[in-house]
Amino acid sequence: MTDAPHPDATSATPNAEPFDPLKFPNDLVDAQRRLATLQAQLRVHQATLPWSREPHPGWPDETERGRERPGRPASPGWTDEQAAEFDRLMEELRAVTARVQCHAWWERCTAEGIQGPDMVAARQALKHAEGAVPLARGDVDTAA
Structure with a gap:
């Protein structure tokens, strides 16, 4: 037998925090907010x-x-x-959409095993993430 210590789960350094696909990076949230803003600007312009x-x-x-x-x-x-x-507006909307859809975060999610319905849920959650929406319902109520 060797005298080398055996790794033990209880004595090992604590595991890093588990991966959370909903902890979006700031640049992705900013891009999503810009995307929502552009969509709103385009709708307002189209109405005229x-x-x-x-x-x-x-x-x-x-x-x-x-x-x-x-x-x-x-x-x-x-x-x-x-x-x-x-x-x-359309050109900028296309560029920002590509930035959101092709962001490296989604590759990281895939590498972490997020796929199928869980990936769809993460992408949908981005649209409602804190800071990703230009105006929240409370903002509208306060302004009214």
Whole structure:
């Protein structure tokens, strides 16, 4: 027999804290918050736009055999400024979405054995994580 001590679970150094897929890194939370902000800005901008990017004469309401198809009024199309702002918001939204979706945190989660429904749950939890939402319900209630 050797005189070397045998490792014992009780005498070993304490295990590191177990991996928590919901302890998101700050840069990922910041990116998610930026993503939510951009989505809100895009929705607000879209609400101001005519329904067609290009000028369009529209079409009348149609009723055929009991089915109604609503018409559309004529659209003047978007101005150059409206189109430029939409394109800018969409491009930034794509870039931030890629940053969130391809963040190294998700590779770490996979390496730690997080997969399937647990990975989906972690990705969904990011959308509601502390600091990932530009406004919380309490912020809205306080502002009102």
